Amino acid sequence: MKMENKEQEIKAPTIIAPPSGGRGVHVFAPATVANVVCGFDVLGFAVNEPGDEVIMRLTNKPGITISKITGDDGRLPLDPAKNTVSVSVQHYLQSVGRTDVGLDIELHKKMPIGSGLGSSSASTVAGLYAIKTLLGDDADPAKLLPFAMKGEEMACGHGHADNVAPALLGGFVLIRSYDPLDVIRLPHPAGLYCAIVFPDVDVPTREARQIIRQKINMKDAVTQWGNIAGLVSGLFMQDIDLIGRSMKDILVEPVRSMLIPDFYKMREIAMGMGAVSFGISGSGPSVFAFTKDEETAKLITQKLQQHLTSIKIGSNIYVSTINDAGPKVLG
């Protein structure tokens, strides 16, 4: 789909919900793996778990309140002017001319913050999908993308779309261009499993972006875009081995891997156990491996967790297929 990056083009929803009456909606939005190793800021995919949940209710008083946040250890602001969910929802309400609406938001974090699994994106997308549902806005969910990117900008200083786009659209997504925004949903082979390990160390995306080299040489660029093209070809051709040998990153990984405990040891373990590929999820510290079957994915996560325990680092592990559904209304 090709989209102009202009919020004002979004039309007011056709079905207007009553401003009160306690109507509410409960939405889940998935975690995402951004970059997919070689595609910094341009590739990402959604997984089935973890993810975040938002409960949103219409109230009588115009404006947004956040009454509850759980699962964040008190780290996220209840102030609606400072929370990525309410700020992106507010941008949406302004653009559709519905600042008369009153909303109360509960955010239930079901995934670690600062994990490299698109934690802020999952919350923001759940919030935007909730307001879209409450207002009966039947526009293409992709139209919510510019608002979700505002949330990312607030969370880490840069409005990248490689977490929010797959969280919102589901599946594997390419951001071909940011200006104008041009987002393409890619196919992927059935039976591709993702093994994710989140080592419990804090790597804020804002900081992980600041340490990246700002200039690259032509030789490295050639290697990198060859790999990105190879990965995208592999996805279209359903060629898992091509996907695997293309998932190499010589630009960002050498720097960011330093923030991740035993990154190269974990790669050696995962590849030795039959992973198709291994790399950093988003800005880290989570790492992920693609595998051809669920059993291998489970064994890899268990082995990596054991390894992290042996160096006294706690971890969370997840095994998932690629989530093609995106956000889901739970009730």
Ligand code: HSE
């Ligand atoms: N593309 C972003 C980055 C993703 O690597 O900084 C952050 O999750």
